Amino acid sequence: MPVVGQSVRRKDGIGKATGRVQYADDLVFPGMLYGRTIRTTIPCGRIQDVKFQLSPGLTICDFRDIPGKNVVSLIVDDQPCLVEREVRHVAEPVLLLAHEDRDALLAATVEIEYEEVTPLFDPLRSEQVLKELLIEKGNLEKGFASADVIVEGVYRTGHQEHIYIETNGVVAVPEKNGIAVHGSIQCPFYVDRALRVLLGPGRHVRVVQAETGGGFGGKEEYPSMLACHATLLALKSGRPVKIIYDRVEDMLATTKRHPSLVRHKTGVKRDGRITAMDVEVVIDGGAYVTLSPVVLSRGGIHAAGPYRCANTRIRGRAMFTNTPPNGAFRGFGAPQTQFAMEVHMERIAETLGLDPVKVRERNALRPGDFTATGQKLREDCSALTVLREAVKRSGYRRKSKKYKGTNKGIGIALFYHGSGFTGSGELKLASRAAVECTERGVRLLVSSTEIGQGTRTMHAQIVADAMDIPYEQVEVAPVDTAVVPDSGPTVASRTCMVVGKILQRASEELKQKLGGMPPAEYYKRYGPLRVEKEHVPPEWLKWDEDRYRGDAYVTFAWACDVAEVEVDRDTFEVRPLRITAVQDIGRAIHPALATGQIEGGTGQGVGFALIEQVVMKNGAMANAQLTNYTIPTTLDTPDMDVVLLENPFPEGPFGAKGLGELPIDGPAPAIVNAIRSLGIDVREVPATPEVVMLAASNSRPAVERHVDMLTYGAPVAVFPPTARAPA
Amino acid sequence: MRLTLNGAAVDVEAHPMKRLLDVLREECGLTGTKEGCGEGECGACTVLIDDQPVCACLVPWAHVDGRTVTSIEGLADQHPLQQAFMDEVGAQCGICTPGMILAAIALGPNPSLTKIKEGLAGNLCRCTGYEAIYRAIQSTAPVIPRSAAD
Numbered sequence: 001m002p003v004v005g006q007s008v009r010r011k012d013g014i015g016k017a018t019g020r021v022q023y024a025d026d027l028v029f030p031g032m033l034y035g036r037t038i039r040t041t042i043p044c045g046r047i048q049d050v051k052f053q054l055s056p057g058l059t060i061c062d063f064r065d066i067p068g069k070n071v072v073s074l075i076v077d078d079q080p081c082l083v084e085r086e087v088r089h090v091a092e093p094v095l096l097l098a099h100e101d102r103d104a105l106l107a108a109t110v111e112i113e114y115e116e117v118t119p120l121f122d123p124l125r126s127e128q129v130l131k132e133l134l135i136e137k138g139n140l141e142k143g144f145a146s147a148d149v150i151v152e153g154v155y156r157t158g159h160q161e162h163i164y165i166e167t168n169g170v171v172a173v174p175e176k177n178g179i180a181v182h183g184s185i186q187c188p189f190y191v192d193r194a195l196r197v198l199l200g201p202g203r204h205v206r207v208v209q210a211e212t213g214g215g216f217g218g219k220e221e222y223p224s225m226l227a228c229h230a231t232l233l234a235l236k237s238g239r240p241v242k243i244i245y246d247r248v249e250d251m252l253a254t255t256k257r258h259p260s261l262v263r264h265k266t267g268v269k270r271d272g273r274i275t276a277m278d279v280e281v282v283i284d285g286g287a288y289v290t291l292s293p294v295v296l297s298r299g300g301i302h303a304a305g306p307y308r309c310a311n312t313r314i315r316g317r318a319m320f321t322n323t324p325p326n327g328a329f330r331g332f333g334a335p336q337t338q339f340a341m342e343v344h345m346e347r348i349a350e351t352l353g354l355d356p357v358k359v360r361e362r363n364a365l366r367p368g369d370f371t372a373t374g375q376k377l378r379e380d381c382s383a384l385t386v387l388r389e390a391v392k393r394s395g396y397r398r399k400s401k402k403y404k405g406t407n408k409g410i411g412i413a414l415f416y417h418g419s420g421f422t423g424s425g426e427l428k429l430a431s432r433a434a435v436e437c438t439e440r441g442v443r444l445l446v447s448s449t450e451i452g453q454g455t456r457t458m459h460a461q462i463v464a465d466a467m468d469i470p471y472e473q474v475e476v477a478p479v480d481t482a483v484v485p486d487s488g489p490t491v492a493s494r495t496c497m498v499v500g501k502i503l504q505r506a507s508e509e510l511k512q513k514l515g516g517m518p519p520a521e522y523y524k525r526y527g528p529l530r531v532e533k534e535h536v537p538p539e540w541l542k543w544d545e546d547r548y549r550g551d552a553y554v555t556f557a558w559a560c561d562v563a564e565v566e567v568d569r570d571t572f573e574v575r576p577l578r579i580t581a582v583q584d585i586g587r588a589i590h591p592a593l594a595t596g597q598i599e600g601g602t603g604q605g606v607g608f609a610l611i612e613q614v615v616m617k618n619g620a621m622a623n624a625q626l627t628n629y630t631i632p633t634t635l636d637t638p639d640m641d642v643v644l645l646e647n648p649f650p651e652g653p654f655g656a657k658g659l660g661e662l663p664i665d666g667p668a669p670a671i672v673n674a675i676r677s678l679g680i681d682v683r684e685v686p687a688t689p690e691v692v693m694l695a696a697s698n699s700r701p702a703v704e705r706h707v708d709m710l711t712y713g714a715p716v717a718v719f720p721p722t723a724r725a726p727a
Numbered sequence: 728m729r730l731t732l733n734g735a736a737v738d739v740e741a742h743p744m745k746r747l748l749d750v751l752r753e754e755c756g757l758t759g760t761k762e763g764c765g766e767g768e769c770g771a772c773t774v775l776i777d778d779q780p781v782c783a784c785l786v787p788w789a790h791v792d793g794r795t796v797t798s799i800e801g802l803a804d805q806h807p808l809q810q811a812f813m814d815e816v817g818a819q820c821g822i823c824t825p826g827m828i829l830a831a832i833a834l835g836p837n838p839s840l841t842k843i844k845e846g847l848a849g850n851l852c853r854c855t856g857y858e859a860i861y862r863a864i865q866s867t868a869p870v871i872p873r874s875a876a877d
Contacts, residue, residue: 019759452820
């Protein structure tokens with residue numbers, strides 16, 4: 001019986017329900033030491049001196065202990081593993097300590113003397129451009145000339161901290177002439193590569209994923225840093241070294257969602273049709289490049305929302321500032337830019353006095369339409385379907401009337417999310433996956449990690465159906481870079497659609513080779529048989545990396561959220577009551593897991609919208625503990641009604657598209673639009689009581705005033721003419 | 728220190744001010760109890776002391792002298808809630824799950840949705856949006872036969 005489309009039992013359900021699965025902090029190796037990181041306390045300057053006392057049993061490493069290159073290798077090798085002299089942000093690692101006794105380790109004192117340099121925290125004042133992009137289509141001037149009305153606005157989103165409940169942690173174990181690193185890791189081959197650069201050629205490197213207690217992008221790049229640190233200590237001491245961050249260190253030192261400022265200028269006809277869109281995006285990259293260029297790309301490409309417009313310009317910039325680098329977080333730039341687009345869309349409807357649903361319907365992308373990058377959409381474009389279904393399902397029209405004159409509001413957001421790496425990214429990755437016969441059935445081998453989303457289960461379902469064998473006969477190899485092929489990173493909503501498809505093809509080939517014989521029987525008779533395949537992007541995919549033209553993604557997933565809120569007119573607290581989430585994901589391989597992704601992503605989106613506020617003081621997170629940075633509890637999370645729609649993507653496994661990130665794009669604009677329906681002009685998130693109070697008591701939104709000081713009315717200040725033009 | 732741990736009388740030596748969380752994980756080898764924040768906010772380290780849910784990161788070892796402590800391992804894989812969390816996908820990454828299940832046990836039988844939400848407000852989950860956790864807990868409630876419900 002086919003299992004795709006069935007909510008079969010999770011492969012890891014039992015281990016998790018019994019607490020038996022082993023996370024990084026549960027791992028113990030003989031002779032293991034504990035590691036600690038000494039970090040900078042200033043945002044910008046130079047180290048003059050480092051003073052510490054040697055004590056028995058203490059291992060100490062600084063940059064001079066690095067055998068290879070002193071970088072955490074990623075896109076651009078600019079981030080040091082350990083600071084040599086130049087300090088670019090608070091909480092940069094300088095010195096590493098290890099000891100077998102944690103009390104002795106914590107008792108060790110280190111003093112660092114600095115020469116301080118004036119730091120820069122405001123991305124709008126920064127002159128250091130990290131990455132720039134330009135997307136152009138049609139003729140902007142002509143588009144604005146044909147408009148009846150021009151609507152302008154500025155929108156802002158704040159940092160967001162991942163708050164995976166398991167903090168970052170690794171254990172490095174000396175092995176052969178090198179190292180094995182076990183840890184809480186989203187992308188083991190990123191770590192593998194970073195270690196090889198750190199250690200130099202000829203060293204043995206192996207990375208093993210421990211059970212991982214949540215990632216959400218937060219364990220995409222930073223685990224490479226931890227792995228490098230633990231490795232240096234392990235190699236110097238000759239003993240296994242465990243580094244587990246406590247919550248404060250994790251929040252202070254590791255990446256967050258990029259704060260953004262987006263300015264929209266849109267030309268519209270009286271009937272709501274968009275004639276021109278001019279969008280400017282600025283994100284705060286922090287002190288090193290890390291993943292910011294790619295975040296800006298995805299953010300920029302999604303900045304025009306799921307709408308058609310013949311004349312579009314999107315300009316984007318990621319700026320350097322003296323804060324810890326911002327990084328990957330579920331949605332990867334798209335939640336920021338689509339927040340701006342969807343709140344702006346609401347303001348267009350308000351300005352024209354039109355129904356917000358009608359304005360969206362009029363402009364929503366249809367099959368055959370072209371996106372901002374000039375990508376022609378196929379039949380798997382479902383913007384109108386999700387919009388209409390969400391309006392109907394939520395009772396949007398009835399409730400809009402019913403809530404008039406009350407403290408309740410209702411808001412809508414239409415959004416989409418590109419599946420897989422941008423443009424030719426998947427071609428460059430050339431991901432691989434394998435299946436092989438075992439004495440029990442079939443084993444699948446991928447480097448895609450299980451971080452809660454159900455990778456193991458979903459991949460096993462695909463293999464089971466492609467092989468036509470029972471789901472129970474499919475096992476999943478532990479992710480160990482010495483054993484599994486490189487399936488690319490577990491990011492970008494690609495694990496099901498891209499890696500799942502490779503597995504499907506490999507399984508079909510294996511099935512054919514078996515010629516009808518059960519895999520276990522084949523194994524017993526003839527021994528091992530393995531098929532490994534590489535990802536093949538569709539032939540029609542064309543992408544111009546320099547000009548941002550063409551097929552940005554092989555497909556998009558489409559969704560519409562309707563949020564209902566209640567605003568306390570005395571305290572200005574916003575209570576989210578209900579979110580209806582209608583999401584087209586192509587095909588749900590495992591409906592319960594897919595629903596879980598949407599519910600979880602929606603919950604994170606609610607936090608992003610209302611309560612998750614990172615307070616930065618002097619370049620450091622001032623509220624770096626869960627007491628002061630709160631994520632939604634059961635009582636803060638609204639009721640959810642999730643509807644899965646299935647408009648298959650013909651080239652995905654069994655029709656599946658990417659799903660992981662889509663649900664976080666919608667809640668923030670839907671909630672803010674619900675607040676707006678009460679006549680409160682909010683244009684930023686988190687919409688804390690302070691923000692809502694200001695918006696309710698002032699005629700001009702706070703975010704406009706903020707930008708006023710710097711750039712209001714002068715976009716050239718955001719994009720100075722002296723700056724290098726994008727290629 | 729003598730206490731009843733997961734149904735058995737035990738005598739464990741540890742510094743009286745050491746956190747219960749650390750004693751369970753290190754001295755007793757019971758790693759099913761997880762640390763998420765170390766300050767009683769996330770509930771990942773929830774255990775039952777005399778059937779009441781507490782954060783083991785806030786409890787000094789001396790406090791449990793003579794008490795009855797239950798960690799996830801004490802359920803011996805037999806509890807219907809463990810089954811329900813598997814069936815309803817109440818666990819995604821799984822790190823909050825042991826604490827969540829113990830907190831749910833403390834709710835007693837057939838809790839209403841309001842009672843579940845109030846009772847679990849001290850247990851953070853970043854993966855599920857809590858909906859699947861509610862479904863899991865509610866699925867363990869005895870189903871009223873249709874004829875009786877009509």
